[in-house]
Amino acid sequence: MSHHLIWRRDDFLIDTDPDRLDIPLIHDVLTHSSWSPGIDLNTVRTALANSLCFGLxxxxxxxxxxxxxxxxxxxxxxxxxxxxxxxxxxGLGRWMIESVNQHPTLQKLRRVMLTTSTAPWLYASCGFEAINRGDFVWHISRPDIYKQAAAQ
Incomplete structure (x- = not known):
């Protein structure tokens, strides 16, 4: 695993140190988001532990x-x-995505993808291209999975 990286701008910084993350904040934002409503804390912890994370x-x-x-x-x-x-x-979101794109790990990847229904202009300004080609990208989507798990 690589060492932690830091980017600085004015009074802000981006850090890849997972020990610095405010997990309760991340959980709160995600559980109230449009893309992962109701996500439980253990799922968030597992996701963070298995990802390259960037805290702003x-x-x-x-x-x-x-x-x-x-x-x-x-x-x-x-x-x-x-x-x-x-x-x-x-401009903090754009700076964060630009920093993500500058990370040495991402610099060598053949493909970086995202799925979003919000702020497409942000991702386009950071080098992402919409695919929007028929039968090109496929997925299995379970948007209510966290609600289903909570009901059981």
């Missing part, structure tokens, strides 16, 4: 997050990207 901080307070699920050789899946509400619109 102002001082000691975490204010944003992104993670990449990757084999560290050929493929990465960018997901769970957020900046807390009152700090959106300041």
């Amino acid at each position: 901080y102002r001082g000691k307070q975490q204010i944003g997050f992104a993670r990449v699920v990757t084999d560290h050789a050929t493929f990465g899946y960018l997901c769970d990207v957020f900046v807390v509400g009152d700090l959106r619109g300041q």
